Amino acid sequence: MVVAFAAQRGWTIYQLDVKSAFLNGELTEIVFVEQPSGYVQKGNRERQGKNMVIVSLYVDDLIVSGNDELMIIEFRESMKHEFGMTDLGKMRYFLGLEVLQRPDGIFINQSKYASELLRRFGMDKSNYVHNPMALGVKLNKDEDGVKVDKTYYKQLVGSLMYLTATRPDMMFVVSLASRYMENPTELHLKVVKRALRYLKGTSGFGIFYKREDDDGLIAYTDSDYAGNVEDRKSTSGYVFLLSSGAISWSSNKQPVVSLSTTESEFIAAASCACQAM
Incomplete structure (x- = not known):
């Protein structure tokens, strides 16, 4: 999602890695697995005027992007000052994903x-x-x-x-x-x-997120009818596109037996709508 959002606006994505994340002794602070309730007001983003920095964290890996290079540099320097960090520069490889950042968008593959x-x-x-x-x-x-x-x-x-x-x-x-x-x-x-x-x-296939002005989120959903030959359950599928590239997709057997093609389509549409929300 962050990659698609950054590609759409032509932002560069940077990567930071925490050194010895699991070797820093016992923690004395309270650690939240999920963001504590009320930490950020619903619907608001952390900004400075029209400028924005987005930070995504996965265990000990961080990716940073935004529309203000100075703010990004300040954030990266502050993180290196506060923690033992390795600044990996422009993101090229993340959690097994290869990332190619180009002027016309961002391509990811494996x-x-x-x-x-x-x-x-x-x-x-x-x-x-x-x-x-x-x-x-x-x-x-x-x-x-x-x-x-x-x-x-x-x-x-x-x-x-x-x-x-x-x-x-x-x-x-x-x-x-x-x-x-x-x-x-x-x-x-x-x-x-x-x-x-x-x-x-x-093997070289992947997803390309184009740089474009369209902010629209597009979703496609469909289902078969009684496709499973043993329990006669249908299979639902959906895919969401942002910046012309897929950001979320699924293919799952429905939890109940549909009695008509219309019912199986409604179940698929409901699942897609929940994901959209």
């Missing part, structure tokens, strides 16, 4: 991780396919099928789950394959390996 994943599972020499899942394939528990190593299957699916951080095009097949991690068979493994073959030809 090509290095994808290549390592393919090598790890011996799929780096495989022939690639043009879609992550064959058209019309329906998975089921396949109780009479040949069982495969459960641990190996979980490692495959788990590795692909992390890849979906920048690959909404693989969200559906990964979510579907994850339903069968308890008792996987060769049928399920075949679907996962096809996803890896698709990755082989698309």
Whole structure:
């Protein structure tokens, strides 16, 4: 979200890293896992006039952006003065995501991780396919099928789950394959390996957030009807776009059985509306 927001306005994103975050002894201060109630007024941002600095924190990694370079420099210097920090400069790599900041926008992907994943599972020499899942394939528990190593299957699916951080095009097949991690068979493994073959030809894919003036948030949502062949539940999906790039997406089986296509669409729309709010 921060990357899309910064790209839209042409801001540069910087990165800071806390040195030895977990080796600084016992804490005497109160630490809030969530921001304490009332710390910031609802709907307000911390600003100086029209200038703004946005700081995102994940454990011991910080990314900083804004429309005032002087304020950003002052913040970075104050953090280095107060804590043991490494100033990594312009963000290029963050939590496994590769970040390319360009004048026309920001591109994020996981090509290095994808290549390592393919090598790890011996799929780096495989022939690639043009879609992550064959058209019309329906998975089921396949109780009479040949069982495969459960641990190996979980490692495959788990590795692909992390890849979906920048690959909404693989969200559906990964979510579907994850339903069968308890008792996987060769049928399920075949679907996962096809996803890896698709990755082989698309490892450089990612999300590009354009620099543009449009502030609009666009959402798309859809569902199938009774797509699961075992419990007849439908699957909902949505994707949100900002700066022409996806910032949030999901593919999940609905919690109840829909009695019509209209009902399944309403359930999907309600889930999308909650995410929008």
